[in-house]
Amino acid sequence: MLALVFDGERLLLQGDYPRPVPSVGEALVRVRLAGICNTDLEIVRGYMGFRGVLGHEFVGVVEEAEDRSLAGRRVVGEINAYCGECPTCRAGRPTHCPNRTTLGIWGRDGAFAEYLTLPVRNLHVVPDEVPDEAAVFTEPLAAALEVLEGVHLRPTDRVVVLGDGKLGLLVAQALALTGCDLLVVGHHREKLAILARRGIPTMLESETEGLSADVVVECTGRPEGFAAARRILRPRGTLVLKSTYHGRVEADLTGLVVDEITLVGSRCGPFPPALRLLQRGLVDVQSLVSEIYPLSRGLEAFARAAQPGVLKVLLRVE
Amino acid sequence: MLALVFDGERLLLQGDYPRPVPSVGEALVRVRLAGICNTDLEIVRGYMGFRGVLGHEFVGVVEEAEDRSLAGRRVVGEINAYCGECPTCRAGRPTHCPNRTTLGIWGRDGAFAEYLTLPVRNLHVVPDEVPDEAAVFTEPLAAALEVLEGVHLRPTDRVVVLGDGKLGLLVAQALALTGCDLLVVGHHREKLAILARRGIPTMLESETEGLSADVVVECTGRPEGFAAARRILRPRGTLVLKSTYHGRVEADLTGLVVDEITLVGSRCGPFPPALRLLQRGLVDVQSLVSEIYPLSRGLEAFARAAQPGVLKVLLRVE
Numbered sequence: 001m002l003a004l005v006f007d008g009e010r011l012l013l014q015g016d017y018p019r020p021v022p023s024v025g026e027a028l029v030r031v032r033l034a035g036i037c038n039t040d041l042e043i044v045r046g047y048m049g050f051r052g053v054l055g056h057e058f059v060g061v062v063e064e065a066e067d068r069s070l071a072g073r074r075v076v077g078e079i080n081a082y083c084g085e086c087p088t089c090r091a092g093r094p095t096h097c098p099n100r101t102t103l104g105i106w107g108r109d110g111a112f113a114e115y116l117t118l119p120v121r122n123l124h125v126v127p128d129e130v131p132d133e134a135a136v137f138t139e140p141l142a143a144a145l146e147v148l149e150g151v152h153l154r155p156t157d158r159v160v161v162l163g164d165g166k167l168g169l170l171v172a173q174a175l176a177l178t179g180c181d182l183l184v185v186g187h188h189r190e191k192l193a194i195l196a197r198r199g200i201p202t203m204l205e206s207e208t209e210g211l212s213a214d215v216v217v218e219c220t221g222r223p224e225g226f227a228a229a230r231r232i233l234r235p236r237g238t239l240v241l242k243s244t245y246h247g248r249v250e251a252d253l254t255g256l257v258v259d260e261i262t263l264v265g266s267r268c269g270p271f272p273p274a275l276r277l278l279q280r281g282l283v284d285v286q287s288l289v290s291e292i293y294p295l296s297r298g299l300e301a302f303a304r305a306a307q308p309g310v311l312k313v314l315l316r317v318e
Numbered sequence: 319m320l321a322l323v324f325d326g327e328r329l330l331l332q333g334d335y336p337r338p339v340p341s342v343g344e345a346l347v348r349v350r351l352a353g354i355c356n357t358d359l360e361i362v363r364g365y366m367g368f369r370g371v372l373g374h375e376f377v378g379v380v381e382e383a384e385d386r387s388l389a390g391r392r393v394v395g396e397i398n399a400y401c402g403e404c405p406t407c408r409a410g411r412p413t414h415c416p417n418r419t420t421l422g423i424w425g426r427d428g429a430f431a432e433y434l435t436l437p438v439r440n441l442h443v444v445p446d447e448v449p450d451e452a453a454v455f456t457e458p459l460a461a462a463l464e465v466l467e468g469v470h471l472r473p474t475d476r477v478v479v480l481g482d483g484k485l486g487l488l489v490a491q492a493l494a495l496t497g498c499d500l501l502v503v504g505h506h507r508e509k510l511a512i513l514a515r516r517g518i519p520t521m522l523e524s525e526t527e528g529l530s531a532d533v534v535v536e537c538t539g540r541p542e543g544f545a546a547a548r549r550i551l552r553p554r555g556t557l558v559l560k561s562t563y564h565g566r567v568e569a570d571l572t573g574l575v576v577d578e579i580t581l582v583g584s585r586c587g588p589f590p591p592a593l594r595l596l597q598r599g600l601v602d603v604q605s606l607v608s609e610i611y612p613l614s615r616g617l618e619a620f621a622r623a624a625q626p627g628v629l630k631v632l633l634r635v636e
Contacts (some may be wrong), residue, residue, distance in 0.1 A: 096553030235414030263581035265574035
């Protein structure tokens, strides 16, 4: 099958990549549409040390599954395949299972290919009202909702989302639904305008002198984002970290103690609420699509996704 | 008056230091006993850029106050003198007042002297049952209790206190009262033995291979403590930072995101519960006293406090 593969050094488009074979409990999914995430770009820079088919945001159709009622259904899939038996899984934290594989990120080929496999328990049927171009955003919208899983956001909180990239725009839209006093800080007028059109207040980072927030959600994807978030956050405030990147940061831990800051790391999130919000049309994802390429032009698509100012680049597989 | 002063380069014992004059709302306190804290040792290494009389742990007697009923009373004092009028104070976070001075740490002469001044509202009368040698621990015990102010510790949580220094031993005793599944990890058998005698489980750090905790409280006072705490903490666990030191740390923020760790900085705490625990004899502080020196031998006392293996060194002023 056709697949976009990272071999540890380069991205390659392979026409003869072996079609994956589902294990017990897994489904074979024919991919329809997949999204390029910043994590994919970071993996190509060395993050996670992954080799194989990239991609973890997708919508597809079940081709084979033990549960026959799933065949032919349109699905999205949670990306962490867990064992279900270790103490971490039994404690209700399967996304942290030490035995997990992660679609296109760790130990499991991903979605930039004609087919992928995932455990059936990871799949969620997409409601008919949600088109492929929206369903493909379920995974990143779930990651945005994970902020609300990890932190109690009060409707009266002053909240700043830092970063106007793909994730920042999704996090902002998810948090705005709480009614909180939200401000999105970024660098790109045209990206911030997507939110402004929906009535969400925005500001350029150069204008934030003197700004103070109870909660800051760091979505810049850059190491510098941490210091920028700290400048805005009040003492005893909460800093939610969403960015993952290849490399370490010099952090002032003593400053966190003196200001009694709470830092909350936040990663993958719950799919059902993401699908509910998409079904109700409460989050605008279509404005986030910069371009759609066929998988056969995947290398071009990757180069495009890495350009500054570009939002979501999608890969159409069939 | 006699005072132990840091001039930005050296510690000096000065016999002719000017006696402080209380401002409106302040009391003049004659110091009886004061404790040397690791923060004092860090200040001498450059932390906070402080110059003046060191010391913030004390018990003393009110010599002068507008409120005459206070005169002659034995008191301890909260160390942050706040304005009470700024948005931070009005929001109920006076220990984070941006206009604050901090006894012996920032903008206000401290307790290693015959006299100090503090706002009357910072003072707490010491119950008669609490001797000076215990009352002088009110401030660090309050800092230990701040862990419980900032984090909801469940009686079923597996909690590790990392560090068997003065602060670690106080934090351990405070947390043990919650009934949680507590383990204290340190480097010094003789310090851990103080806790073991009270029935609190302990372990040498070299033996912690494979250990996993829901909550880790980092009290090592050393930059290496952060990585050590992360090794023990489970995914989605909570890491409470108590250590302050001069210098920055290279931290893996992406690791915090991937493991969805919550980091909570924790500093000064509430005095009334600390006094209640001391009054009821629920925390053993007397075992933590390594030595008592007269203030006139303050330089010797400082050198002693900085030696490895030494716990609390007290300065008797009168």
